[in-house]
Amino acid sequence: MRKEISLGVDFGGTRIKIALVDSKGRILHRAAVAVRRSWPRKKLFGVLVQTIENFLNTHTPSKKSLLGVGMGLPGLIDFKRGFVHRFINVRGFRNLPLASMLRRRLKLPVFIDNDVNLMTLGEATYGAARGFSQVVCMTLGTGVGGGLILNGELYRGSSLSAGEIGHVPVSRGGPLCACGHRGCFETYVGNRAIVERARQRIRAGECTIALDLVDGKVSRLTPEVLSRAAKRGDRLSLSIWKEVGEWIGIALAGVVNVYNPDRIVIGGGVSEAGSVLFRPVRESLRTHALAWPLKNFEVVPAKLGNDAGVIGASVLVRRSLP
């Protein structure tokens, strides 16, 4: 019975989140520690190991009661080999056999994967797409990430980089993206693009209560502020979410038409805008996707919030053990 518990770790560039998760996806205990991208590899790895060890000492009678450790990282991760090709924005953590390094130190089975993949796995197992076999998960934030569950399994692609929805071109010769290309979906719906839209319109003289929410300081506008303003009926904010929703629907229509999923789950901060975002997304999907694959399809907000990563990481352990 106790053996059904595994440890999920969400290893980000600024924070390590960690949780004991049972076989029903419930979090029994949790912790988080801050880290810095600039730390040398040795220090970062030391803090990671120490955090896990301390947590286990406090919350489990013995390591024997644990199935193992699952961990998500932002970047290009080789799940099969337990290898970190790239850890986004953390230079020290490249080309590392991280799973075996941790296994040696922790004396536990360790499995690693891309963090958005594990969020997707979490949402498809215990969250907004529970029980569905064809699931796409999209995270909206500074960047736009994505993960795919196909026929009930994580789909990683030929070279582990599947799911880069943020870089689907949605217009020819559109705005320049951080990736160096033009017209990527991310350039229309990333946090910066959303806020920049509002700023431009404010500069052009439009009124908005969003400004009141940040004491008149345009520089302090965020998608979250725009979503609070929209919920109060602010016209400018509503029209921005409408436009963002339309672009999301355009990109997701391509995913629906090619992939024919059961569910698309939208997570990340921006998704908390709720119906002011989801209504235009659904409308745009109807306008851009084929009728047949939309029949039994739904686009839904993520359910597990910030826990999706650690919960998904714990699912990875159970799925990966023989």
Place this chain on the structure above:
Amino acid sequence: MRKEISLGVDFGGTRIKIALVDSKGRILHRAAVAVRRSWPRKKLFGVLVQTIENFLNTHTPSKKSLLGVGMGLPGLIDFKRGFVHRFINVRGFRNLPLASMLRRRLKLPVFIDNDVNLMTLGEATYGAARGFSQVVCMTLGTGVGGGLILNGELYRGSSLSAGEIGHVPVSRGGPLCACGHRGCFETYVGNRAIVERARQRIRAGECTIALDLVDGKVSRLTPEVLSRAAKRGDRLSLSIWKEVGEWIGIALAGVVNVYNPDRIVIGGGVSEAGSVLFRPVRESLRTHALAWPLKNFEVVPAKLGNDAGVIGASVLVRRSLP
């Protein structure tokens, strides 16, 4: 040994193609008969059965020497239930349990699937993507179709309609598509769009040797004519293929970024334009897709030509039998 042979059928709206295919994907015998979309269901079904029976009587010692029959049809086909939801442009053939109807008459195992799925299976087993596990096949013609092989298996999606690459939106508010939506990929690279581009520029006064190839009759221009003209260095034709290639690269960049395939195979009449098309496609892919998934990736012309369908259908038989 003889038992390694199966019958592949490519059942189109205007023609039934049929072939005996061995376990190496080699065609031993072939035949084709013309049919009409307007025929009532009974007649069409009768001709189908008779064609297969006659062919088998002529070319096989006995049905016992055959593994079974595989058949591709354009439309929405339920492979698992052997059911035809829709047969594109053939009204009589809707909502039919075609596989079991044929099984009863032929006394052979029968498997049916979407025709582009089977072309994809053919190309991934014996053609341009032989031996690869993540393969996308795109067919260019009046419409643009697509099929996906993921982890070595045909991926059909949640409601059997996966692979509709032709209806990926590539521009907001673009040209109206046959599907009723705007900006679909197909509206930029379908046969009609390609020819219309040439016509407009000819009307605007541009010169082209493509016109000489059709005795000056603009109405007789086809993609095939434009590709012959391009191969002779015709500036207008070359620039049209360049633009078509750029749009193809934009749509395929989305596919590369999201699915991270090993190979994309381009088939259909337009793909015969060869390097005048593939050069701009590759250039556009480099401009629009992420560098990492392009690393070990190639976009290649189909290899099996018009045989891909019957060969893929024969593969379906071998894959589906226990």
